[in-house]
Amino acid sequence: MNKLVDVKIVRIFLDEEARHQGRPTHESIVNEARQRGLAGATVSRGIMGFGASSLLHTAKILRLSENLPVMVEIVDVPARIAAFLPVLDNMVEAGSVVVVDGQAIFHLPLRIRDVMTPNVATVGPETALGEVLDLLSRRGVKAVPVMDGGTPVGIITGGDLLARAGMPLSLDAQCALPTAMRDEHVRCLDFKNLRARDIMTSPVRTINIKTMVRDALRHMAEGGVKRLPVVSDDGHLLGIVSRADVLAAMGHASVVAGHLDVLPEGMHESARDVMYRDVPTAGLDTPLTSILEQLVASPLRRVVIIDADRKILGMIHDRDILAHVARREAPGILGGLIKALSRSAPGGSELAGVAKDIMDTGVITVSPDTPLSKVIQTLVERGIKRVVVADGEGRLCGMVDRDAVLKSLAGGY
DSSP, rough: OOOEEEEEEEEEETTTTTTTTTHHHHHHHHHHHHHTSOOOOOEEEEEEEETTOOOOOOOSSSGGGGGGGEEEEEEEEEEHHHHHHHHHHHHSSEEEEEEEEEEEEEOOOOHHHHSOOSSOOOOTTTTTTHHHHHHHHTTTSSEEEEEEEEEEEEEHHHHHHHHHOSSOOHHHHHTSSSSHHHHHHHHHHHTTTTTTTHHOBSSSSOOOOOOOOHHHHHHHHTTSSSSEEEEEEOOOEEEEEEEHHHHHHHHHHHHOTTOOOOOOOGGBBBBBHHSSSSEEOTTTTOOOHHHHHHHHTTTTTTEEEETTTTTEEEEEHHHHHHHHHTTTTTTTHHHHHHHTTTTTSOOOTTTBHHHHHHOOOOEEEEEEOOHHHHHHHHHHHHOOSEEEETTSSSSSEEEEEEEHHHHHHTOOO
């Protein structure tokens, strides 16, 4: 038998016509609960009742049956309910919010349909690459399916743009460039007269909307895939699911169902088990030229700044150097830096400054003993790809990235 977990049960009693910001309050509550990742919410419509106004509402009386009682019921672990109560308090202007203790077994057949993004940006095979890049930037996404009618025939990712379109920088790094230079890169892609069909990955791997999340996780880990178009039984595109979506689902499931068989054994590992120990490091006064060499040589694309006792002082990402040079408005140096970061040519010897000039001091860390479920929650909630591992004294131990977590979970089924 699966283990019972302690829960809180929230029941919100409303009138059907209650409104919050012009929308039925019960709909607003359900939408807000969904956006905040609560385990679930159910709306029930009563046939008879009265509230604070003492006005009787009943389906038996035709003239009063348009404003029947409504109850929204939410069940989740105590911490998540506690965080949601202030939100409810602001939304419910007339009604009652009742909270009771309970126990529950969460059966969570996590399927792709529950975690995918349904509103997908798409392009056609003849779309110019400049338009593709513009679409990716505007939507803030890292991949776009290439469609023939309603069926995906390919996909373009940031990796495709780097490998086959000659784009010099990753999509993340592009964001650190001045607008004029970003536009110049888009124009360069147009000048090559390349179309989506010229660089797309085809045939494209897809996943059926009914697939279990754990099976999607395995597909991604085995194939080294970060995103999968989601299709119906007849192959029509219905959404897209990313590595972050899958990890977020696993993280959420671990909160409400720590012992369910939907979770892989890998979920019970810790940061220590999956972290990289070979992390590039430097000191406060290390020249930026040396920092750049380490960034280019490491797949982590980060250098941790430490003192003589390995205590963490800051971190530098390749975006930090780009933004630093862009602020100096030195086009020649920026051009050389871009070539160095894209490994198309040596560069960066003109960089002035040292690590402490540009490092980010707000380093997010976890301890080596942090359970993998907590590591996932940190990655998802902070919107980061990698997290630094530090001991109780703030000394660097390693770094965990999403790829390592994904592979660990996939191997644990």
